[in-house]
Amino acid sequence: AQTIHQWPVAEIKAVGSPLSLGCTIKGKSSPNLYWYWQATGGTLQQLFYSITVGQVESVVQLNLSASRPKDDQFILSTEKLLLSHSGFYLCAWSHSHERLFFGHGTKLSVL
């Protein structure tokens, strides 16, 4: 069975500090990977997607970057956090870009 693990579960960071969020998928080779951002109680905004190792496509510009260093790993990062980065970050995988399987998310609070 496939599993998706996101880390950390929650982060409290200062404005201007760096950030790195991670996501690992086990039990599925060559998945499509996605990063989403969700404001509290809000809709889902796709940030990035990747269909293969080393290739990441950006969907929106939010002063964030993503990388896929391994087939089963997806990293979201920034060198300088903004207040507007607060929210819920979700990693997801799919086999055929249709049905998405989401992780439990990381809650980020920027103060």
Added chain:
Amino acid sequence: GDSVTQKQGQVTLSEDDFLFINCTYSTTTYPTLFWYVQYPGQGPQLLLKVTTANNKGISRGFEATYDKGTTSFHLQKASVQESDSAVYFCALVEGSNYQLIWGSGTKLIIKP
């Protein structure tokens, strides 16, 4: 561009009430349509998927019908339970695009 509209931000019901959550979409072709459900503290999970080949999806007592004429994909359930409290998202994908188009979500609150 493609869009999905959920006009109800929140729906409050009592147990055993009938549920109806509105969703309409706008695309140039016939997309695949989804309902996802997000429970507190979790990521969304697929509830229903409907393609142009099968007009109705049914899962866990929920059903949604793909209506090309009115471009709607409303979610219904005959009798809700407290455990159905969650946020429900309507979404579509068209062709080989790697981007799901999401509605704004409808929060369902069930009064015990």
